[in-house]
Amino acid sequence: MDVRPGGVWHSLDGVDYNNYIGVMSPERLLYSHGDGEEEPFRVTMTFDEH
Template identity: 35%
Template sequence: MADLTITRVFDAPRELVFELWTRPEHMAGWYGPIGLTTPLSSISMDVRPGGTWRATMVNDADGTEYPQGGTYQEVVAPERLVFTWGEPDDPARQALVTVMLAEAGGKTTMTFLITNLPDDLRESVNEGWTSAFESLANYLETK
């Protein structure tokens, strides 16, 4: 099993960045690597410890669907979110995600940590989330 950490600074207050992670209408605007779309109709979120979430990314080119989901472990608005992430019907292939948000000078530093990631997924997951955070930054420019 592998760990992965990605740190990004966004030009937005952390309350807004937290909402992008916890409100379906925002998540639909950025969730997924560039070239994939996550329809609002595919997103369900019960943002509380023990609550579940699901979303389905769709490849814009060929329509291939990639369901994702998990369970919220910890929710501390607007600074920390911990949830399982991966294939919704295969708990053995789910990793643990921790999103930490720190604000300074109107900008938010996001530290994104995945633990318990299957080794064979590390490279593709790193590329996917890095691309998704580009989408998140682009989406923030519209807010």
């Protein structure tokens, strides 16, 4: 996944998805994902140092 603005998700099945939303560096990554046919879902990953 290219997390820069306008980045693309390069999937393992060879499909590229333009689904990047944003990075709140360094602790949060937000993106949406869908195939263009159905409503995309949004994902928020929050990273925490242990």
